[in-house]
Amino acid sequence: MxxxxxxxxxxxxxxxxxxxxxxxxxxxxxxxxxxxxxxxxxxxxxxxxxxxxxxxxxxxxxxxxxxxxxxxxxxxxxxxxxxxxxxxxxxxxxxxxxxxxxxxxxxxxxxxxxxxxxxxxxxxxxxxxxxxxxxxxxxxxxxxxxxxxxxxxxxxxxxxxxxxxxxxxxxxxxxxxxxxxxxxxxxxxxxxxxxxxxxxxxxxxxxxxxxxxxxxxxxxxxxxxxxxxxxxxxxxxxxxxxxxQASEMGKKGGKDKKKKKKKGGSKDEVEELAKDIIDVLHFPSETGIIVQVKPAVLSVRPYFVCCIVRKLNFKKSLNMFKRFITLQTRLHDTICEKRQTATIATHDLKLVKPELVYDARSPQAIRVVPLFKSSEVTAAKLVSDLRKEADEVRKEKKRNTFSGIHKYLDLLKDKAHYPCLLDGDGHVISFPPITNSDKTKISQDTTDILVEVTSSSSLDVCKKVADELLREMLVMGVGTPVEEAAEAAADGGEGDADAIQKLVVEQVRVIDHEGGLKVVYPSRTDLPLDIYEVTRE
The missing domain is CATH 3.80.10.10 (Ribonuclease Inhibitor)
Incomplete structure (x- = not known):
């Protein structure tokens, strides 16, 4: 034209x-x-x-x-x-x-x-x-x-x-x-x-x-x-x-953790301070989550515990969800010793399809959608890409050491098989100690999470890490508030729905490849600290 x-x-x-x-x-x-x-x-x-x-x-x-x-x-x-x-x-x-x-x-x-x-x-x-x-x-x-x-x-x-x-x-x-x-x-x-x-x-x-x-x-x-x-x-x-945060905790300690009078006692006689609660729900035989551990993983990363935490509220404050993510990072750096002794993974329970299998497979056989990614890759390619990225970052920053996720790559060095957690459809939802799957990623809207802790050190390490995570979650206040109106009224107060926090934890069973019980968490010997009260249903 x-x-x-x-x-x-x-x-x-x-x-x-x-x-x-x-x-x-x-x-x-x-x-x-x-x-x-x-x-x-x-x-x-x-x-x-x-x-x-x-x-x-x-x-x-x-x-x-x-x-x-x-x-x-x-x-x-x-x-x-x-x-x-x-x-x-x-x-x-x-x-x-x-x-x-x-x-x-x-x-x-x-x-x-x-x-x-x-x-x-x-x-x-x-x-x-x-x-x-x-x-x-x-x-x-x-x-x-x-x-x-x-x-x-x-x-x-x-x-x-x-x-x-x-x-x-x-x-x-x-x-x-x-x-x-x-x-x-x-x-x-x-x-x-x-x-x-x-x-x-x-x-x-x-x-x-x-x-x-x-x-x-x-x-x-x-x-x-x-x-x-x-x-x-x-x-x-x-x-x-x-x-x-210290001020908030101080107000909570002074305002919410009220001392309770002993029945029939004088005004000066009081019981111990009211405590936060971890409410343990026993494994539900009809609907409970079971994780089967395959023999192949026993020589790679053999120790595994799991539980469900219900009725969470990540919207309680603007930064509550961010604080929870930060908590996991901090625990990885401290009690998990830079993931050398253990790794924590959390999944949105509604996105997890039972039954779960904990296995070890060749790097080429594991396919996963890493956190914050949209495409599925093999574990071999993921690790290879991360190594290249780590070298480039190290050269660019003129450093002798790795940072971020790159510092965990050596945990897989010379491994012929990598550990992985698979859901009921055979999809990999966790590749410890590197990443979770984006498919089961938690968000601010998540109310029930599946917690997994894996280790190459010992089962006791797994349990201690899980204990610490639950304790920190309770302190953070992400759980369910317990109504204390009746007790407060007896003391002449108005009561405070946020006075005591309760974390609802449901047991998960881990079995071997023949169906024999390996571990159930949390058991009666777990959660030993006396700074909170443990109730069991």
Missing amino acids: ADMWPEVATAKEENRRELNLHGPEISERIEKRGFDKHVFDLVGLNYLDVRKTCMTELSVSVSKLVNLNTLILHNNRLTTLPESVGDLKKLKLLDVSSNKIESFPNLDGLTELQSINASGNQLSAFPGVSTLTNLHILNLSHNELQALPDGIGDDKLEYLAQILADNNAITQVPDDLANLVRLHTLDLSFNKITELPSQLSECQKLKEFNVKGNKFKDRKLTKLVEQSHGKSVLNFLGVQLQKE
């Missing part, structure tokens, strides 16, 4: 997948005749780059480019984007930086989106991002935002690693950013923030943290921000968090 731009005609004739339209000549065409509408007939395009032009609006017809995975509209004169951008279901990268955009369309349907760059615009608000579960990078720098987008701390955003929101008018930082398990860069410099949530200290992978140019109420924090890098600020917030 005569009015078709030559670049567009060539792309159509050669069935090209990419189209680049840059610079003064393109800008002059747009100014004289408008943007070539034939671009939107190129339905095979997966890459469209229009930059440094005078384009002021994007046609709603952009939704016709159904195969588009990259849309770059950098440095134009756009003031808005059409809602039809939300129809580009395959879009992975959206760059609309350095325009004059004042409002942004809803992006809820763009679940493949990995990178958004909307920096250098005139945005006063940005739509919610909680549904963008593949988002890695969010750049909202140099706008007029008064708040970060709704849902930015949603734990479903498990890939979100970079948040750049400097040079805005943001006044508050959501404390649930601690839910972002991969967040390593957070730039909130030159905003209007006066306080930082202490929970930010629980962002374990946060390395680049910039909050300079804000006016904080706390003078010590202000001084740290001005003179130090982000690590010192996070350490300061960590101390604040510990003080807050």
Whole structure:
């Protein structure tokens, strides 16, 4: 066609997948005749780059480019984007930086989106991002935002690693950013923030943290921000968090753990302090979980205990779920001795299909979907990829040692077979000591979890680790509150539903390949500490 731009005609004739339209000549065409509408007939395009032009609006017809995975509209004169951008279901990268955009369309349907760059615009608000579960990078720098987008701390955003929101008018930082398990860069410099949530200290992978140019109420924090890098600020917030948690525990100890009068005694005679409760449910013969241990695993990683913890509430506070994940990491580093003696795994019970089998198989025979991944790989490839990644990280950081999951790889060195836990469909749900399966991953909505502890040292080690995990969960307050109204009323008080915590733990049986009982946990000899009360049904 005569009015078709030559670049567009060539792309159509050669069935090209990419189209680049840059610079003064393109800008002059747009100014004289408008943007070539034939671009939107190129339905095979997966890459469209229009930059440094005078384009002021994007046609709603952009939704016709159904195969588009990259849309770059950098440095134009756009003031808005059409809602039809939300129809580009395959879009992975959206760059609309350095325009004059004042409002942004809803992006809820763009679940493949990995990178958004909307920096250098005139945005006063940005739509919610909680549904963008593949988002890695969010750049909202140099706008007029008064708040970060709704849902930015949603734990479903498990890939979100970079948040750049400097040079805005943001006044508050959501404390649930601690839910972002991969967040390593957070730039909130030159905003209007006066306080930082202490929970930010629980962002374990946060390395680049910039909050300079804000006016904080706390003078010590202000001084740290001005003179130090982000690590010192996070350490300061960590101390604040510990003080807050200690204060909570102190209030609970003084307010909730009431002393109870002995019947018939004087006012000065009291019983011991009321204790939290671990309520052990005996193995239910009809519906109980059984784990069969195969002979092959006995020479690899032979010791295994398992239990179910029910009626959990990870939504009791904004950071409760994050604290539970942090707890597992801490136990791996302490009582588990860097996973050298034991490994903990937790699964969402409703996603686990009985009967379970604990076995050892060749690395090529084990296929698993690792945590935070979407594709199934063999254990051999997973370990190989992790080793390569570890070497690259070590060289890049100029270190002599591994960090993160890489430091556990030597636990499998020279092993001909790897341990694995399989569900009733034969799917691998755990590959200790490396990873769980993403298929049974727990979330904030999880109420019942299956806990497994494996070891190459001893059964006693497994039990001690499981005991410690349950104790820490009880202290954390993730269990069920016990009503004490009757006792409080007897003392002339009002009662407090959160006074005593109860953790409901159901036994799981582990049997050998012939059906003989190996272990049931927790048994009567387990959970020996006297800081809580154990009841058994």
